[in-house]
Amino acid sequence: MDKINTLRPIEGDGRKLFIETYGCQMNVGDTEIVVSIMQQEGYIYTEKIEEADIILINTCSIRDNAEQRIWGRLSEMRRFKRKKPTLLIGIIGCMAERLKEQLTEGDLAVDIVAGPDAYRDLPRLVRIAEGGGKGVNTILSLEETYAEIAPVRIDKNGVSAYIAIMRGCNNFCSYCVVPYTRGRERSRDAETIISEARTLFENGYREVTLLGQNVNSYRTGDVDFPALVKAVAEISPLLRVRFSTSHPKDMSDELLQVMASMPNICRAIHLPAQSGSSVMLEKMNRKYTREWYLGRVAAIRHYMPDCAITTDLIAGFTDESEEDHKLTLSLMEEVGYDFAFMFKYSERPGTFAQRNMPDNIPEDVKTARLTEIINLQNKLSEQSNKRDVGKEFEILVEGTSKRREDQIFGRTSQNKVVIIDRRDHKVGDYVKVRITGCSSATLFGEEIE
Numbered sequence: 398m399d400k401i402n403t404l405r406p407i408e409g410d411g412r413k414l415f416i417e418t419y420g421c422q423m424n425v426g427d428t429e430i431v432v433s434i435m436q437q438e439g440y441i442y443t444e445k446i447e448e449a450d451i452i453l454i455n456t457c458s459i460r461d462n463a464e465q466r467i468w469g470r471l472s473e474m475r476r477f478k479r480k481k482p483t484l485l486i487g488i489i490g491c492m493a494e495r496l497k498e499q500l501t502e503g504d505l506a507v508d509i510v511a512g513p514d515a516y517r518d519l520p521r522l523v524r525i526a527e528g529g530g531k532g533v534n535t536i537l538s539l540e541e542t543y544a545e546i547a548p549v550r551i552d553k554n555g556v557s558a559y560i561a562i563m564r565g566c567n568n569f570c571s572y573c574v575v576p577y578t579r580g581r582e583r584s585r586d587a588e589t590i591i592s593e594a595r596t597l598f599e600n601g602y603r604e605v606t607l608l609g610q611n612v613n614s615y616r617t618g619d620v621d622f623p624a625l626v627k628a629v630a631e632i633s634p635l636l637r638v639r640f641s642t643s644h645p646k647d648m649s650d651e652l653l654q655v656m657a658s659m660p661n662i663c664r665a666i667h668l669p670a671q672s673g674s675s676v677m678l679e680k681m682n683r684k685y686t687r688e689w690y691l692g693r694v695a696a697i698r699h700y701m702p703d704c705a706i707t708t709d710l711i712a713g714f715t716d717e718s719e720e721d722h723k724l725t726l727s728l729m730e731e732v733g734y735d736f737a738f739m740f741k742y743s744e745r746p747g748t749f750a751q752r753n754m755p756d757n758i759p760e761d762v763k764t765a766r767l768t769e770i771i772n773l774q775n776k777l778s779e780q781s782n783k784r785d786v787g788k789e790f791e792i793l794v795e796g797t798s799k800r801r802e803d804q805i806f807g808r809t810s811q812n813k814v815v816i817i818d819r820r821d822h823k824v825g826d827y828v829k830v831r832i833t834g835c836s837s838a839t840l841f842g843e844e845i846e
C-alpha cells in the first residue's frame with residue numbers, strides 16, 4: 398500500500414485529465430461529477446488530449462454502433478500510449494459496466510474500468526493503475542446519487558446546465574440495456590437539487606435541465622416530480638426549467654397543471670413513443686397503448702396548446718409487421734412531432750428481448766422503415782417550423798451563430814433555435830423576437846419592441 402501511496406499525486410500537482418463523453422445527457426452530467434471528484438484529487442481538467450496524463454472515456458451501450466465507435470476509439474488509444482508510456486486510460490460509464498471482462502482482457506490499453514456508480518472510487522482506481530495494476534470497480538449501488546458532489550461545468554456556455562435528479566431505471570423495456578448498466582432507480586435528495594439550481598442561477602445560469610431516465614417517477618419523502626419542478630422554477634422567473642425524459646405511462650395531469658401555471662417551465666415535452674402499434678408496445682414492455690399515448694398528447698395540448706412535443710422511435714423491433722410500421726407513421730402524423738430521435742432496433746445482449754424474442758427483422762427492412770420514418774419526420778419538422786413564422790417568442794441567447802459573427806442564436810421555450818442580429822445582446826439575455834423565416838432545422842427572427 399505504501400508504495401502505491403507515494404505515487405499518489407499531491408493535491409494541485411497539476412496532473413492533467415482529459416475526458417471524452419459518449420451517449421446521453423446523463424453521461425454528460427456524470428462527466429461533470431467525475432471531473433469534480435478528480436479535481437479533489439489534484440487533477441486539472443484539460444481540453445487538449447495530447448497534454449493528458451490520464452484519459453477517461455465515458456461510454457454508452459445503448460446500441461451496437463455506440464459500442465463499435467468506442468472500440469475504434471480504444472484502438473487509437475494505443476497510439477497515445479506509445480507516445481507517452483505513463484499515460485493512463487480509463488473506460489467509465491455504461492459500456493464499462495456491461496463489458497468489464499472484455500475490457501480488462503488481452504493487450505487492450507485499458508488501466509481503469511469504472512461503472513456509473515463507482516465514480517467516488519476513481520481516485521483509488523487511479524492509484525492502483527499508477528502502481529501498475531488494473532483499477533476495476535463496476536459495483537452498482539441502490540443508493541448512490543452523488544447528491545452533494547458539485548459538478549464542474551466543463552462546457553463553458555455558462556447559461557444552461559444539466560442537473561441529474563435520479564439515476565438508474567426500473568422499467569425494463571424489453572429492448573433496453575439501461576436497467577443493466579445503470580442499475581435500480583433512485584431519486585436524489587430534493588434539497589441538494591434545489592440548492593444546486595439556485596447556485597447555478599446565482600452564477601449567471603439561466604436554464605437548468607432536470608435529468609433522469611424517467612423523471613416523472615421522481616420521489617423523495619413527500620416530494621414528487623411536479624413538486625420538485627415547481628420548487629426549482631420558483632427560484633426565479635428568470636430561470637428556465639426543462640426536464641428529460643418523460644415516460645408516457647407516468648406523465649400526470651398534475652405535472653401539466655404545474656407547467657401551465659409557471660411560464661418559466663419550458664413548453665417542451667420529450668415523450669418517447671417508440672412505436673405507434675399497441676402490439677409492439679406490449680412486446681416492448683412499455684406499459685401503455687397507442688390510445689393511452691394519444692390521450693397524454695391530448696392532455697398536453699389541453700393544458701398548453703403551444704407546447705412542443707418530441708419523441709424517440711425504434712424501427713424494426715422483433716416481429717414488427719408492415720402494419721405495425723404503418724401505425725408508427727400514422728402516430729407521427731397524428732401527433733405532428735416537432736422533432737424526433739429515430740433508431741433502428743439493435744439487439745442488446747442480456748435484455749429480455751434478446752433472451753426471449755430474437756431479432757427477426759432483416760437489416761434491409763429495418764433500413765427501409767427507418768428511412769420512411771426519417772423522411773416523414775423531416776416533413777413534420779419543416780411544417781412545425783413553418784407554423785412558427787410570423788409568431789412571437791422570447792429566446793434565451795446561448796451563443797454566436799456558426800455562420801456569422803454579427804448574429805447570435807438562442808432558444809425558444811419550445812427548444813427551437815432562432816438566429817437574430819447581435820446588436821448589443823450577450824449570452825444569457827432574454828430577447829423578444831418575431832419569426833421571419835425558417836429552414837428545416839432553424840428559425841430566423843427579428844427583435845421586437
Ligand code: SAH
Nearest residue numbers: 572573610642669709710711740741742743
Ligand atoms: N429513458 C428514456 C430512453 C433512454 S435511451 C426513455 O425511456 O424514454 C434513448 C432511446 O434509445 C430510447 O428512447 C429508444 O428509442 C432508444 N433505444 C433504446 N434501446 C434501444 C435498442 N436496443 N435499439 C434501438 N434503439 C434503442
Ligand code: SF4
Nearest residue numbers: 566568569570573575
Ligand atoms: Fe430503457 Fe425503458 Fe428505462 Fe428508458 S424507460 S431507460 S427505454 S428501460
Ligand code: F3S
Nearest residue numbers: 420421457458459491
Ligand atoms: Fe447510453 Fe448509458 Fe445513456 S447506455 S444512452 S450512456 S444511460
